[in-house]
Amino acid sequence: MGEGRFERYDRYERALVDVLNLLNLAAPPAPSGDERKDPRARRHWQCSxxxxxxxEAVPPQPEEMFEPLMLAAVYEPDPSHTQRHIRPALAAFGRRRVQTRLLxxxxxxxxxxxxxxxxxWYCTYLRVTGSDTGDDPSTDLRHAFQETGLRICLANDHPGVRSRIITLLNLRLEDNPPELRxxxxxxxxxxxxxxxxxxxxRHRGAG
Structure with a gap:
């Protein structure tokens, strides 16, 4: 996908360290030497x-935390763990801002x-105590995601990209505005x- 696993790990880990520093937290000892080449050792550290x-990232949080927290969410290798970054982002900065950055x-x-x-994006609809996620339906951003996702699927034939985006789209014609049909x-x-x-x-019967 343009970057090797360890290059992506490097970016992800830098974002994690940036967030920890802003939280005034000390990171556990990171893998070094030959362990840096062991994906299991690095994933153990990342998950910790x-x-x-x-x-620890409860609001309020400094403005400087937004970008590294979003980068960590995007670069999280395991989608089942993405909410570990999205939850504090939603609580501290709100769904509208988080979704706008993801777009x-x-x-x-x-x-x-x-x-x-x-x-x-899938995780941004979690309800998080103290955030605006229950009050702001962000209908315009849902529409923006739908249009963006459709255009990605048509322009980008990478199988991983298409498969992931397609699962999030509403492909029932009657549910879409005329300009998107x-x-x-x-x-x-x-x-x-x-x-x-x-x-x-999943999309059988749509259209």
Whole structure:
């Protein structure tokens, strides 16, 4: 996806350390030497730090924390752990700002960042105590995500990108505004030829 695993780990870990520093937390000893080449050792460290952040990053938080927290969310290697970064981001900065930043990653990011931003977008609908996530429906941003996702699927044939984005789109023509329906029809043609039966079944009957 343009970067090797360890290059992505480096970016992710720098973001984690930036967040820890802003929280005035000391990181556990990081893998060094030959352990830096061991993905399991590095993932153990990353998971430990991500949990520290989720537990300690309660609002209010300094403005400087926003970008490294979002970068950590996008670069989190395991989508089931993405919420460890999105939860504190939602609590401290609100859903609208978080989603707006993710849309930028979707529009301008690498393939890896697009997939990570899609995983993070899914987590932005979590309810987080003390945040605006229960009050702001962000309908305009939902529309922006739908349009952005449709255009990504049509312009980017990377299988990982398409598979991830397609699972988040509403491909029922009647649920989309008239200006998006031609895009939906084009994406449906891609879906119906998709090799993953689960994706085909998910959108069976759409159109």
């Amino acid at each position: 730090v991500a949990l520290m952040i989720m537990r 930028k990653y979707l529009r301008t990011g690498t393939n890896y960042e697009i997939i990570g931003a899609a995983d993070a 031609p895009l939906v029809s084009e994406v449906l043609r891609i879906v119906r030829a998709h090799p993953d039966n689960a994706i085909v079944d």
